Structures are given as C-alpha cells and as structure tokens.
Amino acid sequence: MHMDNRRLVAGLLWDAGLPAVVFYLCRALGMEALPALAAGGLAALIRVAYVAVVRRRLNGLAALVSVIFLLLLAVSLLTGDPRILLARESVLAGAAGLLLVGSCLIGKPIVYALIRRLNAADDAARVRLEERWHADPAFRRHFFVLSMVIGAGLLLDAVAPVVLVYLLPIDTMAGLSTALHVVTVVLLAVWVMWYRRRRI
Numbered sequence: 001m002h003m004d005n006r007r008l009v010a011g012l013l014w015d016a017g018l019p020a021v022v023f024y025l026c027r028a029l030g031m032e033a034l035p036a037l038a039a040g041g042l043a044a045l046i047r048v049a050y051v052a053v054v055r056r057r058l059n060g061l062a063a064l065v066s067v068i069f070l071l072l073l074a075v076s077l078l079t080g081d082p083r084i085l086l087a088r089e090s091v092l093a094g095a096a097g098l099l100l101v102g103s104c105l106i107g108k109p110i111v112y113a114l115i116r117r118l119n120a121a122d123d124a125a126r127v128r129l130e131e132r133w134h135a136d137p138a139f140r141r142h143f144f145v146l147s148m149v150i151g152a153g154l155l156l157d158a159v160a161p162v163v164l165v166y167l168l169p170i171d172t173m174a175g176l177s178t179a180l181h182v183v184t185v186v187l188l189a190v191w192v193m194w195y196r197r198r199r200i
C-alpha cells in the first residue's frame with residue numbers, strides 16, 4: 001500500500017475509532033451514556049487540535065465534524081437525549097450527499113467541478129477538460145454517475161445510523177455507527193476505483 005494511502009487509512013481509523021474507544025472505556029468505568037459520548041467526542045476534538053498545533057496540519061473534515069459535535073452536544077445537553085450525539089457523522093454525510101445529488105439535478109456535477117478546480121493552475125489541462133465536457137456526452141455522463149452514486153451512498157450512510165440509533169441500544173450504536181461510516185467510505189472508494197478502471 002502506498003505511504004499516502006496508509007496515512008489516509010490510519011487517519012480515518014483514528015478519527016472514526018477514537019470516539020468509540022473512549023466511549024466504551026468511559027462506560028466500563030460506570031459513566032452514563034451522555035457524558036461517555038461527550039468524552040468520546042472531546043477526545044476526537046483534542047486529536048484535531050493536536051494534529052493542527054504539533055504537526056501544523058489542519059484536517060478540515062475532522063475539524064468540521066468536531067464543530068458539528070459541539071453543536072449536537074449543546075442540543076443533547078438541552079434535551080437530555082444522548083442519541084443526538086451519535087448523529088454527528090450523519091449530519092456531515094447527509095449534507096455532502098445532498099450537495100452531490102443536487103449538483104447533478106441542476107446539471108453541474110460537483111465531481112467535475114472539483115476536478116476542474118484541481119486543474120485550475122494548468123491552463124492547457126483546464127481547456128481540455130472544458131472542451132471534452134462540451135463535446136463528449138460520455139465524458140459528461142461519467143461525472144454524473146460518479147456524483148450520483150457517491151451522493152446516494154452518503155445519503156444512505158446518513159439515514160441508516162439515525163434510524164438504527166432509535167431501534168438499537170446506545171451502547172451498540174456507539175460502535176456500530178462508526179463501523180457503518182467507515183464501511184461506507186471504503187465501499188465508495190472501492191467502487192470509484194472499479195468504475196474508473198472499467199472506463200479505461
């Protein structure tokens with residue numbers, strides 16, 4: 001596995017796994033569900049701060065999840081419902097999924113917009129992208145399919161844990177929710193690689 005991929009996987013496991021590990025440790029020590037979930041989220045927040053300060057590298061996605069966590073923590077404390085805290089990744093996944101699917105509905109798939117932006121500094125590459133976009137229907141369809149499938153996967157990832165959290169015990173969902181998010185990201189990444197190879 002390439003070193004960058006290893007770092008990506010390690011970062012994903014840290015960001016997703018740390019809150020669950022801290023939650024179960026706190027539960028084993030006798031904490032109630034809400035403070036245990038809060039402790040897990042705060043551990044993730046401390047990790048984001050550590051990486052940003054010590055390594056001078058801010059993980060934007062992890063930082064956004066941390067902000068969502070703080071907002072949901074406030075709502076959980078006001079309502080007394082610890083299940084709300086389990087929705088932090090679902091909020092982000094749902095927003096991203098809606099953005100991806102919505103971009104297709106208005107005829108501007110966001111995956112193409114991202115690729116175009118990555119090539120913004122290279123005028124020749126950007127011009128080639130734009131020419132193919134206007135002249136090649138199969139090229140356009142490629143980006144519509146990518147955006148729709150990834151968006152649909154993220155929407156499913158957002159909805160399923162929220163439904164399950166009210167059907168299953170909190171202690172079960174604290175770990176299962178994390179596992180579902182990680183599996184979704186991995187499956188989408190595998191599908192994208194398969195789809196791209198299939199088109200070559």
